[in-house]
Amino acid sequence: MSNPEDTRAAPTRDQTGLKPLPALAIGLGYAGLLPQLAALGLAVFGGPEWRFTGLSLAFGYAALIYSFLGGVWWGLAAGSPVTAPRWIWIASVLPSLIALGSAWPWAVGGDWPGPSLIVLGIAIACSIVIDAALARAGLTPPRWLALRLPLSLGLGGLTLASGLTTMLTG
Template sequence: MTDRRRLAPIARVLGFAGLLPQAAAVAVLIFGGPDVRFAGLGLAYAYAALIFSFLGGVWWGLAAMARGLVPRWVWIAAVLPTLLTLTTAWRLATGSAWPGPSLILLGVFIAASLLVDLRLKAAGLTPEGWLALRIPLSLGLGVLTIAAGLI
């Protein structure tokens, strides 16, 4: 029987594999021609938006699995990634410059999500090894997303 408070080894492999789509989008932006530029930007945005929203779902799951009283801020933090992601789509919806500025903002949100992970750890809601995985993944995806917005 496995310890439910410890991350499964496959989480590390799949977590880092999750950086590959964004790295591929950045490679397309760097090495692809003008005919694939918008596709690369759109895919980079969509992937970052999906993963950031997914992270909120993970936080919700941590709260739901917790034994005892869960601080109210955890539930609020869990819905914020989806709402913040929606705000980054505003520029697309209104025909403003997109997706570069939205990618940069989304990348900052993803990197800043570490602040929530640190608080979750302090509240005792994360499994062993959580921050060792979350730090490189949030910083990695955040930097790749910002890079996509700047290229």
């Protein structure tokens, strides 16, 4: 029995049958840019003693979130009411592999973190291509691209900016 005083509308579904993203998910998505902004700020404004810490945090956060995004893609494919195309399964593991591979220079004492941050920044920004393909395949909820575009470009851009600071500051 419904409460007549309850003014909250039940979420509607689009043609895919998926519910729209809740406002909380959208807000938390944007809030997810704040740690990367703070890491960039620490690298740029924290002084020489905090620079490497800021860059390391920027790398770690970018790698973590990029890997998480691959898991989201896997979950969209796994939860789909239709059989997901094979390419989605492959695309969904690539972010973790790219993130791990971009840590290789650090692991072997090479030039790090600048080049790794640049690779991650570009990869994250380009992830919108996969999000768009998922949307075209009917596997994403309504407003997915409206959220993913600014988040991919935002996190990718902040990560790229962190990497570029290593070139500007030496």
